[in-house]
Amino acid sequence: MAKIIRYLKKYHVHISCLWLCCVLLMGAYCINSLFLTSDRLQHNILSLLPTHDHMENMSQSLSGKMIILLKHEDPVVAKMALNKIRTLIKEKKLPIIEQNYEFTAEQYKNFFKAIYPYRAGFLSDKDRNLLINHQKKQIADQATLEAVNPFSTLGPANLQQDPFYLFPRFVISLKDNVAIENDGNGNLFITNKEEVWTFFQGNLTNSAFSFETQNSISDHLIPLLDDFEHKGIQVSTVGAIFHAMAGAKQASKEVSHIGILSLLGIIGLLWLVFRTLALFRIVTVVMLTSVIVGISSALIIFQKIHILSLVFGSSLLGVSVDYAIHYYCKTYQCDEDKHSRDFFTILRQLTPALPLAVLSSCLGYVLLVCIPFPGVQQMAIITTAGLLSAFISIYLWGPYLVRTKNRELSHLGKKINAVLQDMVNFSHRFNFNKLLIIAMMSVFSVGIVKLHFEDRLQYFQPVNERLKKDEALLKSLISFDNSFQYLSIQHQSLEVMLQKIESIIPELEELKLKKEISGYRSITSLLPSQKRQEENKYLLKTLYQEHLKDFLNKLNIVEHSDVSFLALNAPLLSFVPALPEGWRDLIDEKENMITAKLFLMNVQDSKTIETFVGKNPGIKYVNPIGEYSELFSLYRNIIMAAIVLVLSMVVVFISLYNNLKMMIKIMSPIVLSMMFTLGLISCLGFPLTLFHMLGLMLVQCLGIDYAFFLYWEDKSNFLANALTALTTILSFGFLIFSSSIAVHDFGMAVFIGILTCFFSTTFFLGKPQCAKLSL
């Protein structure tokens, strides 16, 4: 290090200028990439996550659905509101396409027309069960009643071709939402207990998680819906887009409020302690440099960066403020010593603590590159490159930015240092440290017993009470399910695949009875296998043989139906006709391989489905939310491993650099603090999450810094550590007050961890003094 300092001393002006040029070039590159080039900044939250084709497609198609319900005492007013929504979508070119029910109805009509000649093979599940269970008379009786009833619910009688109304019964069994009606002018409505809800259903043309989509909806559609509410129209909205917007709005509101308070707090604190603008000069330059270098490095490596990685990575670079504070505090110590007024004295005093601190932090963050989350990787690069550049800037520009002059520390600064020194003296005098170790270990021991992890994606989803109510309302009005889970079955032969699905239906029915699922949606409901069609035909034959004559006699119809009209001898349907909207997702053919999706509704426990799939080879359970939860679990484990790895590497490095005893002295407060933080979070009843771990990673990096700076100090400089701890708590620790669980968990780990690390390093590594110390 001495050699490097000598070299720096010799060429410091040139190197400083060179570094300045580099930073300016990178700054220009950043401005060009972020502000002058349109596609370098990503806004779709899905691009933060790993690429999984099926998950992405599913998320895209399912999260794109949106429903708006409008109610007014005069239904005409609600219909007018619906038309205003349509006009707005057209005028503002919003990324929404209204679902065309008339077009879908036409598709259904064509589909039923296509399968009508094969009708003998098509039975509703209910009729099939009645026929299998020898309850044929029930079907015949219902048909007789229908034939004489003027209030026909099954459409016109067709005594020649379908005397028992089996085909209309099959058609009706497929109808999801009998509650949705059409007024004939393309306006849909739902009537419930004399209340009329006008109904809008649309699909997003862009991802619901894209900020561009969210912005266009929030700028145009939401104000219109708010206006409707002011005019007395009750508005309910359902769809992932509204959840995503509410979550983003809440998080951004909280983070900006907390951010402003933090910034004011940090400025106020530093002003009260130093009463000079000089600190702000070095802090601003170091921060700005680290952000520029961090972002441009990420842009060079990844070509594109996500807005959230940029914001979060830049926030983590707030840590670089700590280096500036340590540097600045050292300038006060120099004033005391006339011999130390050398240009590079401060840097020498900060060595090896500062380089080691930067190295350990960079090591921690660079390990995050191993996590295959593009968002985390981008953040890791921004942070690592940014911290390194902050370190370089301090070493190169520090002496120019802060001049060492005779200065008096404020009363508050002196007081903080004195109080902390007194605490250290007290702890040494009364062997307080041993008590502290016992207390921390006890909390950890209790916590470890209660420790449990939470990785479910739903746990992190912010709950918006209004949207929850709206969803409950919609579910009370129509059959609505926003399930993302399905079973995937693949085969080259359509017939084999359909038979496979039909073979597992009884087991799914059992799961339904046990309330493990609320239902399922299968292509076989619309398209039975040929084997099933053959069985249905046989059942139908027996029904006609046993009941047709009696049925016709009851109605006093003398001539008997011509059997040839009943389509019993028609061929079996062996191809997939053009499917109506809503069923197309269920079957797909690519490269001679047919894939069917069997959607499961309201799965109570994914393990039950996993067990079920385990018993049925050839079936794959796709649970995108579950898979993301598993990823969360994996990345939590990776971060835990990264924390242990960084600690181990620092342990090995210090042991080699000095000795084992010194290593134990430096590392014990850090390890104890992290154990205590884990234990306390668990004792407080919170499950441990990925975001706690990310917070602990920051705590580890900063805790090691505190230890290094205290250990390699000639005199204990508690003020610098106290200020860096306070600024970190102000920046990140206050995120504990966020209602967004992910942000809250991160803030909680940082709040507890930093406080504990600061006090434990102070008590364990602070040097006791009899006389009062001054900076």
Add this chain to the structure above:
Amino acid sequence: MNKILIKFAVFLCGLLMIIPVHSSDIKIEHVKIQDNQLLKTTFKQKRFLQGISQPIESLGELIVLGNKGIIWNTNSPFPSTVLITPLGLYQIVDHAPMTVLKTDNNAMMSMISTILTGSFIEGVKDFEIKALPHPNKKKWEIELIPKEKKMKSFINSIKIEGAQYVQSIVIQRTNGDKDLIVIENHTIFVGKEIDKALSPEHREWLNG
């Protein structure tokens, strides 16, 4: 020439009789069942179905209690009962109503209940109403033609004939099927007579 003019005038008058008129312009004298009245009638229904040469005939009785509901009791060719209330359409199975369909979803059903209570001029919406000439001066005939797309898809027209009460309804369906319902033996009950006229079971269904 005069004869031609007279014939033309007669033709015009005839046209006027069937030109659509606003519902408020049609004035026919008939009894409307009030909310606190009970109407009991008998009915004969003939369903003319395409491809079946003879109609399906059924006989039974009708009970209409104001706006509370209708009991459609078929006695022949086999006994069956259907209950219609503002909440829905029910089939009576083992003396208990079983939901078949919600009222609001069956425009046809709500329309028939309006016709039966005699409120077809004011109550029937989305229909073009024509007053047709009737050879018997004491009688009247009305034709309802659906305006609404959905109703239009399965009904061509409904003809209602009556005098003091509605006497017959002819429903002409788009597929060629036709329902002829002849309603006879009208009796109106008011106040305490209603309780006597209704069986406890019927009371429970209509008030339930």
